[in-house]
Amino acid sequence: MEEKKKQAKGVEDFEGYGADPLPGEGQFLDWSDRLFLEVYPEILNYGQKNQNLSGAFMVPMSQVAKGILEEYSIKMKNVTELASKAMAKSLNIKENCFLTQFAERAQHKARFNYYLRCQKPDLVLGLKPHSDVSGFTIILMDEESLQVLKDEQWFTVPKITEALLVLVGDQMEALLVLVGDQMEALLVLVGDQMEIMTNGIFKSPVHRVVTSSERERISIAVFYSPEANKEIGPEDGLINEETPRIFKNVKGYPDIYQGYYKKGQRALHVAKV
Numbered sequence: 001m002e003e004k005k006k007q008a009k010g011v012e013d014f015e016g017y018g019a020d021p022l023p024g025e026g027q028f029l030d031w032s033d034r035l036f037l038e039v040y041p042e043i044l045n046y047g048q049k050n051q052n053l054s055g056a057f058m059v060p061m062s063q064v065a066k067g068i069l070e071e072y073s074i075k076m077k078n079v080t081e082l083a084s085k086a087m088a089k090s091l092n093i094k095e096n097c098f099l100t101q102f103a104e105r106a107q108h109k110a111r112f113n114y115y116l117r118c119q120k121p122d123l124v125l126g127l128k129p130h131s132d133v134s135g136f137t138i139i140l141m142d143e144e145s146l147q148v149l150k151d152e153q154w155f156t157v158p159k160i161t162e163a164l165l166v167l168v169g170d171q172m173e174a175l176l177v178l179v180g181d182q183m184e185a186l187l188v189l190v191g192d193q194m195e196i197m198t199n200g201i202f203k204s205p206v207h208r209v210v211t212s213s214e215r216e217r218i219s220i221a222v223f224y225s226p227e228a229n230k231e232i233g234p235e236d237g238l239i240n241e242e243t244p245r246i247f248k249n250v251k252g253y254p255d256i257y258q259g260y261y262k263k264g265q266r267a268l269h270v271a272k273v
Protein backbone atom coordinates (compact mmCIF):
# COMPACT_ATOMS: atom_id res chain seq x y z
CA MET A 1 0.00 0.00 0.00
CA GLU A 2 2.79 2.42 0.92
CA GLU A 3 4.52 1.69 -2.38
CA LYS A 4 1.23 2.26 -4.25
CA LYS A 5 0.72 5.61 -2.52
CA LYS A 6 4.20 6.71 -3.54
CA GLN A 7 3.37 6.13 -7.20
CA ALA A 8 -0.06 7.75 -7.13
CA LYS A 9 -0.86 10.56 -9.55
CA GLY A 10 -2.41 13.88 -8.48
CA VAL A 11 -6.20 13.93 -7.88
CA GLU A 12 -6.79 16.12 -10.94
CA ASP A 13 -4.64 14.07 -13.33
CA PHE A 14 -6.18 11.50 -15.59
CA GLU A 15 -3.16 9.57 -16.74
CA GLY A 16 -1.15 7.58 -14.24
CA TYR A 17 -1.94 5.40 -11.24
CA GLY A 18 -4.83 6.07 -8.84
CA ALA A 19 -8.56 6.79 -8.92
CA ASP A 20 -10.18 8.90 -11.66
CA PRO A 21 -10.09 12.66 -11.08
CA LEU A 22 -12.55 13.76 -8.42
CA PRO A 23 -16.03 13.73 -9.97
CA GLY A 24 -18.31 16.74 -9.99
CA GLU A 25 -20.63 17.61 -7.13
CA GLY A 26 -23.18 14.92 -6.32
CA GLN A 27 -21.17 12.24 -8.15
CA PHE A 28 -19.69 9.18 -6.48
CA LEU A 29 -16.16 7.86 -6.62
CA ASP A 30 -15.73 4.51 -8.35
CA TRP A 31 -14.66 1.41 -6.43
CA SER A 32 -11.63 0.72 -8.54
CA ASP A 33 -7.91 1.10 -8.58
CA ARG A 34 -6.56 1.83 -12.00
CA LEU A 35 -3.52 2.64 -14.06
CA PHE A 36 -4.15 4.75 -17.15
CA LEU A 37 -1.43 5.11 -19.76
CA GLU A 38 -1.21 6.44 -23.26
CA VAL A 39 0.49 3.69 -25.22
CA TYR A 40 0.34 4.93 -28.81
CA PRO A 41 1.89 7.01 -30.18
CA GLU A 42 3.49 7.80 -26.80
CA ILE A 43 4.87 4.34 -26.13
CA LEU A 44 7.85 5.21 -28.25
CA ASN A 45 8.77 7.89 -25.70
CA TYR A 46 8.00 5.74 -22.70
CA GLY A 47 11.58 5.00 -21.61
CA GLN A 48 12.54 8.62 -21.80
CA LYS A 49 9.54 9.84 -19.85
CA ASN A 50 9.98 7.10 -17.32
CA GLN A 51 13.51 8.19 -16.56
CA ASN A 52 12.35 11.73 -15.99
CA LEU A 53 9.63 10.38 -13.70
CA SER A 54 7.26 13.14 -14.62
CA GLY A 55 3.56 13.50 -15.39
CA ALA A 56 1.67 10.42 -16.44
CA PHE A 57 4.73 8.28 -16.53
CA MET A 58 5.61 8.45 -12.86
CA VAL A 59 4.95 4.75 -12.53
CA PRO A 60 8.29 3.00 -12.75
CA MET A 61 7.99 -0.28 -14.64
CA SER A 62 10.30 -3.23 -14.76
CA GLN A 63 11.77 -4.13 -18.14
CA VAL A 64 9.58 -7.24 -18.13
CA ALA A 65 6.38 -5.25 -17.54
CA LYS A 66 7.41 -2.73 -20.17
CA GLY A 67 8.07 -5.54 -22.65
CA ILE A 68 4.65 -7.07 -21.99
CA LEU A 69 2.96 -3.69 -22.36
CA GLU A 70 4.75 -3.09 -25.65
CA GLU A 71 3.85 -6.51 -26.98
CA TYR A 72 0.23 -6.15 -25.91
CA SER A 73 0.05 -2.69 -27.47
CA ILE A 74 1.38 -3.92 -30.79
CA LYS A 75 -1.17 -6.74 -30.83
CA MET A 76 -3.93 -4.30 -29.94
CA LYS A 77 -2.88 -2.06 -32.81
CA ASN A 78 -3.39 -5.00 -35.17
CA VAL A 79 -6.76 -5.75 -33.61
CA THR A 80 -7.94 -2.15 -33.98
CA GLU A 81 -6.97 -2.15 -37.65
CA LEU A 82 -8.70 -5.43 -38.24
CA ALA A 83 -11.85 -4.35 -36.41
CA SER A 84 -11.94 -0.96 -38.21
CA LYS A 85 -11.85 -2.74 -41.54
CA ALA A 86 -14.41 -5.35 -40.48
CA MET A 87 -16.81 -2.62 -39.34
CA ALA A 88 -16.45 -0.77 -42.67
CA LYS A 89 -16.98 -3.98 -44.62
CA SER A 90 -20.11 -4.82 -42.65
CA LEU A 91 -21.52 -1.43 -43.69
CA ASN A 92 -20.54 -1.87 -47.35
CA ILE A 93 -18.26 1.12 -47.39
CA LYS A 94 -14.57 1.44 -48.26
CA GLU A 95 -12.50 -0.84 -46.09
CA ASN A 96 -9.99 1.83 -45.06
CA CYS A 97 -12.42 4.68 -44.49
CA PHE A 98 -12.45 4.51 -40.68
CA LEU A 99 -8.68 4.01 -40.54
CA THR A 100 -8.34 7.19 -42.60
CA GLN A 101 -10.50 9.08 -40.11
CA PHE A 102 -8.57 7.69 -37.12
CA ALA A 103 -5.43 8.80 -39.03
CA GLU A 104 -1.80 7.87 -38.67
CA ARG A 105 -1.32 9.12 -35.12
CA ALA A 106 -4.50 7.47 -33.83
CA GLN A 107 -4.39 7.16 -30.06
CA HIS A 108 -4.30 4.04 -27.96
CA LYS A 109 -4.80 4.52 -24.24
CA ALA A 110 -4.75 1.57 -21.89
CA ARG A 111 -6.63 1.41 -18.64
CA PHE A 112 -5.79 -1.40 -16.23
CA ASN A 113 -8.71 -1.78 -13.84
CA TYR A 114 -8.53 -3.59 -10.54
CA TYR A 115 -11.91 -3.87 -8.85
CA LEU A 116 -11.52 -4.88 -5.25
CA ARG A 117 -13.97 -6.98 -3.32
CA CYS A 118 -16.65 -4.72 -1.88
CA GLN A 119 -18.68 -5.19 1.32
CA LYS A 120 -21.68 -3.33 -0.08
CA PRO A 121 -22.03 -4.32 -3.73
CA ASP A 122 -25.66 -3.18 -3.84
CA LEU A 123 -24.61 0.37 -2.96
CA VAL A 124 -21.26 0.76 -4.72
CA LEU A 125 -20.29 0.59 -8.39
CA GLY A 126 -16.89 -0.37 -9.78
CA LEU A 127 -17.40 2.12 -12.59
CA LYS A 128 -20.36 4.49 -12.90
CA PRO A 129 -22.63 4.41 -16.00
CA HIS A 130 -20.95 6.04 -18.99
CA SER A 131 -20.36 5.65 -22.67
CA ASP A 132 -16.79 5.64 -23.92
CA VAL A 133 -15.33 8.68 -25.66
CA SER A 134 -13.20 6.45 -27.89
CA GLY A 135 -13.82 5.31 -31.41
CA PHE A 136 -14.02 1.89 -29.88
CA THR A 137 -12.64 0.10 -26.83
CA ILE A 138 -11.15 -3.37 -26.65
CA ILE A 139 -11.72 -5.06 -23.33
CA LEU A 140 -10.05 -8.10 -21.86
CA MET A 141 -11.63 -9.30 -18.60
CA ASP A 142 -11.14 -12.15 -16.19
CA GLU A 143 -14.64 -12.13 -14.69
CA GLU A 144 -18.12 -10.95 -15.63
CA SER A 145 -19.51 -7.70 -14.06
CA LEU A 146 -19.59 -5.40 -17.05
CA GLN A 147 -23.18 -4.40 -17.80
CA VAL A 148 -24.71 -2.69 -20.81
CA LEU A 149 -27.90 -0.61 -20.72
CA LYS A 150 -30.58 -1.52 -23.26
CA ASP A 151 -34.24 -0.49 -23.07
CA GLU A 152 -33.62 0.83 -19.55
CA GLN A 153 -32.42 -2.55 -18.33
CA TRP A 154 -28.91 -3.64 -17.39
CA PHE A 155 -27.57 -6.74 -19.12
CA THR A 156 -24.41 -8.48 -17.96
CA VAL A 157 -21.93 -9.05 -20.78
CA PRO A 158 -21.13 -12.76 -20.71
CA LYS A 159 -17.57 -13.92 -20.56
CA ILE A 160 -17.00 -15.77 -23.77
CA THR A 161 -14.13 -18.11 -24.30
CA GLU A 162 -14.75 -19.31 -27.84
CA ALA A 163 -15.39 -16.04 -29.63
CA LEU A 164 -12.52 -13.75 -30.39
CA LEU A 165 -14.14 -10.41 -31.00
CA VAL A 166 -17.63 -9.39 -30.14
CA LEU A 167 -19.17 -6.11 -31.07
CA VAL A 168 -21.66 -4.80 -28.58
CA GLY A 169 -23.84 -2.29 -30.35
CA ASP A 170 -27.43 -1.45 -29.78
CA GLN A 171 -28.50 -4.91 -30.88
CA MET A 172 -25.77 -6.75 -28.97
CA GLU A 173 -24.79 -8.30 -32.28
CA ALA A 174 -21.82 -10.56 -32.46
CA LEU A 175 -19.12 -9.96 -35.02
CA LEU A 176 -16.54 -12.69 -35.01
CA VAL A 177 -13.08 -11.96 -36.22
CA LEU A 178 -10.05 -14.16 -35.95
CA VAL A 179 -7.11 -12.54 -34.19
CA GLY A 180 -3.95 -14.50 -34.84
CA ASP A 181 -3.82 -17.75 -32.90
CA GLN A 182 -4.82 -16.18 -29.60
CA MET A 183 -7.88 -17.74 -28.02
CA GLU A 184 -8.51 -15.03 -25.44
CA ALA A 185 -11.92 -13.44 -25.66
CA LEU A 186 -11.80 -9.75 -26.42
CA LEU A 187 -14.78 -7.47 -26.35
CA VAL A 188 -15.09 -4.53 -28.72
CA LEU A 189 -17.27 -1.82 -27.30
CA VAL A 190 -18.33 0.95 -29.67
CA GLY A 191 -17.53 4.45 -28.40
CA ASP A 192 -19.09 7.86 -29.08
CA GLN A 193 -16.72 8.78 -31.90
CA MET A 194 -17.61 5.64 -33.88
CA GLU A 195 -21.31 6.40 -33.40
CA ILE A 196 -20.58 9.78 -35.03
CA MET A 197 -18.52 8.26 -37.87
CA THR A 198 -21.20 5.65 -38.64
CA ASN A 199 -23.90 8.35 -38.55
CA GLY A 200 -25.57 6.57 -35.64
CA ILE A 201 -25.67 3.08 -37.16
CA PHE A 202 -23.30 1.66 -34.53
CA LYS A 203 -24.43 2.79 -31.11
CA SER A 204 -22.12 3.67 -28.26
CA PRO A 205 -23.76 1.83 -25.36
CA VAL A 206 -24.02 3.12 -21.81
CA HIS A 207 -22.22 0.62 -19.59
CA ARG A 208 -21.14 0.23 -15.98
CA VAL A 209 -19.22 -2.22 -13.80
CA VAL A 210 -20.84 -3.69 -10.70
CA THR A 211 -18.90 -4.84 -7.65
CA SER A 212 -18.92 -8.15 -5.85
CA SER A 213 -18.41 -9.10 -2.23
CA GLU A 214 -17.04 -12.48 -3.25
CA ARG A 215 -14.43 -11.85 -5.86
CA GLU A 216 -12.15 -9.20 -7.21
CA ARG A 217 -11.88 -8.51 -10.92
CA ILE A 218 -9.25 -7.31 -13.35
CA SER A 219 -9.83 -5.87 -16.80
CA ILE A 220 -7.75 -4.10 -19.41
CA ALA A 221 -9.50 -1.59 -21.63
CA VAL A 222 -7.67 -0.19 -24.66
CA PHE A 223 -9.33 2.96 -25.97
CA TYR A 224 -8.74 3.51 -29.66
CA SER A 225 -9.41 7.11 -30.68
CA PRO A 226 -8.77 9.35 -33.67
CA GLU A 227 -5.59 11.42 -33.77
CA ALA A 228 -5.74 14.41 -31.42
CA ASN A 229 -7.49 17.46 -32.92
CA LYS A 230 -8.57 15.55 -35.99
CA GLU A 231 -11.95 16.52 -37.37
CA ILE A 232 -14.21 13.49 -37.65
CA GLY A 233 -17.68 13.06 -39.07
CA PRO A 234 -20.16 10.64 -40.60
CA GLU A 235 -18.82 8.67 -43.55
CA ASP A 236 -20.15 10.02 -46.87
CA GLY A 237 -21.03 6.51 -48.00
CA LEU A 238 -23.54 6.21 -45.14
CA ILE A 239 -25.47 9.37 -45.91
CA ASN A 240 -28.25 9.50 -48.48
CA GLU A 241 -31.85 10.62 -48.79
CA GLU A 242 -33.16 7.74 -46.74
CA THR A 243 -30.54 8.06 -44.05
CA PRO A 244 -29.74 11.77 -43.81
CA ARG A 245 -26.85 13.07 -41.75
CA ILE A 246 -27.66 13.08 -38.03
CA PHE A 247 -24.20 14.13 -36.77
CA LYS A 248 -22.06 17.15 -37.60
CA ASN A 249 -18.35 17.02 -38.27
CA VAL A 250 -16.63 17.66 -34.94
CA LYS A 251 -13.16 18.52 -33.72
CA GLY A 252 -11.94 18.23 -30.14
CA TYR A 253 -14.85 15.99 -29.07
CA PRO A 254 -12.84 14.40 -26.20
CA ASP A 255 -12.56 17.77 -24.42
CA ILE A 256 -16.30 18.35 -24.66
CA TYR A 257 -16.91 14.79 -23.45
CA GLN A 258 -14.73 15.22 -20.34
CA GLY A 259 -16.82 18.17 -19.14
CA TYR A 260 -20.00 16.09 -19.29
CA TYR A 261 -18.37 12.89 -17.95
CA LYS A 262 -17.44 14.64 -14.71
CA LYS A 263 -21.08 15.53 -14.21
CA GLY A 264 -22.14 11.96 -14.97
CA GLN A 265 -23.78 13.03 -18.26
CA ARG A 266 -23.51 12.00 -21.90
CA ALA A 267 -22.04 14.38 -24.46
CA LEU A 268 -23.13 12.93 -27.79
CA HIS A 269 -26.01 15.38 -28.25
CA VAL A 270 -23.51 18.21 -28.87
CA ALA A 271 -22.52 16.50 -32.12
CA LYS A 272 -26.10 16.15 -33.36
CA VAL A 273 -27.14 18.16 -36.44
Ligand SMILES: O=C(O)CCC(=O)C(=O)O
Binds near residue numbers: 127209219
Ligand atom coordinates in the same frame (compact mmCIF):
# COMPACT_ATOMS: atom_id res chain seq x y z
O1 LIG B 1 -13.85 -3.12 -16.63
C1 LIG B 1 -14.57 -3.20 -17.61
O2 LIG B 1 -15.00 -4.28 -18.04
C2 LIG B 1 -15.00 -1.98 -18.39
C3 LIG B 1 -14.15 -0.79 -18.17
C4 LIG B 1 -14.70 0.43 -18.81
O3 LIG B 1 -15.85 0.54 -19.15
C5 LIG B 1 -13.81 1.58 -19.01
O4 LIG B 1 -12.66 1.53 -18.53
O5 LIG B 1 -14.25 2.57 -19.64
Ligand SMILES: [Fe+2]
Binds near residue numbers: 130131132137207
Ligand atom coordinates in the same frame (compact mmCIF):
# COMPACT_ATOMS: atom_id res chain seq x y z
FE1 LIG C 1 -16.12 2.25 -20.49
